[in-house]
Amino acid sequence: MGIKERRERQKEVLREEILDAARELFAKEGYDSVSMRKVAEKIEYSPTTIYLYFKDKSDLLFSLCEETFEKLLHNFEEITKHSTDPVECLEIGLCNYIRFGLTHPNHYKVAFMSRPEDLSLEDISRFISPDSMGTKAYLHLRDIVAECIKQKKFKELDPELVAQSLWLASHGVVSLLIVKCHFPWVERERLIDHTIKNMLSGLKA
Amino acid sequence: MGIKERRERQKEVLREEILDAARELFAKEGYDSVSMRKVAEKIEYSPTTIYLYFKDKSDLLFSLCEETFEKLLHNFEEITKHSTDPVECLEIGLCNYIRFGLTHPNHYKVAFMSRPEDLSLEDISRFISPDSMGTKAYLHLRDIVAECIKQKKFKELDPELVAQSLWLASHGVVSLLIVKCHFPWVERERLIDHTIKNMLSGLKA
DNA sequence: CCACATACTAAACGCCGTTAATAAAATTGA
DNA sequence: TCAATTTTATTAACGGCGTTTAGTATGTGG
Numbered sequence: 001m002g003i004k005e006r007r008e009r010q011k012e013v014l015r016e017e018i019l020d021a022a023r024e025l026f027a028k029e030g031y032d033s034v035s036m037r038k039v040a041e042k043i044e045y046s047p048t049t050i051y052l053y054f055k056d057k058s059d060l061l062f063s064l065c066e067e068t069f070e071k072l073l074h075n076f077e078e079i080t081k082h083s084t085d086p087v088e089c090l091e092i093g094l095c096n097y098i099r100f101g102l103t104h105p106n107h108y109k110v111a112f113m114s115r116p117e118d119l120s121l122e123d124i125s126r127f128i129s130p131d132s133m134g135t136k137a138y139l140h141l142r143d144i145v146a147e148c149i150k151q152k153k154f155k156e157l158d159p160e161l162v163a164q165s166l167w168l169a170s171h172g173v174v175s176l177l178i179v180k181c182h183f184p185w186v187e188r189e190r191l192i193d194h195t196i197k198n199m200l201s202g203l204k205a
Numbered sequence: 206m207g208i209k210e211r212r213e214r215q216k217e218v219l220r221e222e223i224l225d226a227a228r229e230l231f232a233k234e235g236y237d238s239v240s241m242r243k244v245a246e247k248i249e250y251s252p253t254t255i256y257l258y259f260k261d262k263s264d265l266l267f268s269l270c271e272e273t274f275e276k277l278l279h280n281f282e283e284i285t286k287h288s289t290d291p292v293e294c295l296e297i298g299l300c301n302y303i304r305f306g307l308t309h310p311n312h313y314k315v316a317f318m319s320r321p322e323d324l325s326l327e328d329i330s331r332f333i334s335p336d337s338m339g340t341k342a343y344l345h346l347r348d349i350v351a352e353c354i355k356q357k358k359f360k361e362l363d364p365e366l367v368a369q370s371l372w373l374a375s376h377g378v379v380s381l382l383i384v385k386c387h388f389p390w391v392e393r394e395r396l397i398d399h400t401i402k403n404m405l406s407g408l409k410a
Numbered sequence: 411c412c413a414c415a416t417a418c419t420a421a422a423c424g425c426c427g428t429t430a431a432t433a434a435a436a437t438t439g440a
Numbered sequence: 441t442c443a444a445t446t447t448t449a450t451t452a453a454c455g456g457c458g459t460t461t462a463g464t465a466t467g468t469g470g
Contacts, residue, residue, distance in 0.1 A: 165400045172377020195370045202407035
């Protein structure tokens with residue numbers, strides 16, 4: 001039955017074409033610039049065709065985000081391999097997180113800054129689901145924090161609390177720098193570096 | 206010439222009505238729920254009338270932001286009066302900032318989480334202007350940090366750097382808790398308390 | 411050859427921000 | 441007082457949006 005397979009391959013090709021078109025618009029100009037109609041025009045299909053491959057616009061963009069966050073997770077896991085000191089892992093990891101967000105602002109906005117009203121309940125549960133790249137990345141962060149505590153390099157605190165606090169602060173750096181990009185910030189490097197180092201220094205035993 | 210004045214008063218009244226209607230929609234259902242048409246219907250005028258009082262939707266948005274900043278600033282200044290210790294001011298101030306954001310999520314979203322694409326260049330320069338409430342609030346924060354350093358209660362660091370870092374982290378707490386309200390966070394109180402205290406402890410001399 | 415599933419589309423619905431043209435009302439000046 | 445003028449508000453429209461419905465080709469399996 002080679003026919004069915006060819007058909008499925010062709011479907012997959014079109015699905016990728018849609019994603020490619022959307023990714024390009026999205027990376028260049030952000031969420032609002034990705035309109036189903038524009039994507040359709042780019043791939044020379046009618047707008048309704050997209051709905052045969054994605055439930056709706058947020059489904060399409062969710063797929064793009066997962067793609068991106070897979071990269072982030074991979075990046076994070078690489079660091080863990082190349083270092084034995086969990087504190088160092090944490091420092092580099094948080095720094096990378098912030099840099100990653102700042103260099104992929106549109107993806108970051110959709111994943112971490114989009115108003116919950118914009119997402120369907122289904123999308124929300126997908127973001128929170130244990131299989132989502134975001135959740136996996138968080139769990140990885142928590143494990144590293146736990147390791148720091150276990151090795152007595154950090155005070156004896158709840159790893160969940162510490163990991164969440166670190167995430168919140170790092171998110172603040174990314175998101176506010178993205179949104180208020182016209183504010184007269186001091187140099188980014190100092191801002192990122194000081195924020196992370198200051199938080200970690202407070203945690204050290 | 207009392208006539209001119211009465212006219213201006215009447216204009217001001219309608220302007221306030223528009224702001225009230227917009228604010229209510231904002232507070233109840235968020236940014237997307239504020240459409241020029243809905244606001245118009247609420248005040249029983251035609252949609253185009255709004256354009257006689259505000260340049261466009263982002264101008265309307267800006268006005269609501271200023272309002273919010275003003276409340277924050279006022280709140281912050283009150284704290285300063287009731288305490289002599291700048292470190293305590295800072296701790297209470299940051300805590301209030303976070304609480305303010307969490308109890309007025311839609312206001313906070315409009316002021317600090319709205320996409321810059323939504324704002325015109327004019328609005329952006331208005332935000333940065335030294336007269337804007339946001340700038341004033343930030344300068345107030347920076348002054349308190351400077352005072353902590355001056356009194357040798359903090360390490361000798363750039364007050365600008367420290368103030369911005371504290372703002373970024375606090376913003377992270379507010380904004381991520383708002384957006385990811387379905388994430389399994391530990392209790393809010395612990396999260397807020399630990400984040401602030403940890404940052405401040407790292408700064409102490 | 412026909413019934414059927416698949417892939418796709420045209421047209422429409424009901425929103426949206428915004429603009430142009432115009433009407434209505436208030437104010438002014440003669 | 442009454443016409444001219446300015447101010448205020450409206451109607452209708454433009455071009456966009458996400459999405460749904462109903463329908464058309466096209467190629468497959470019996």
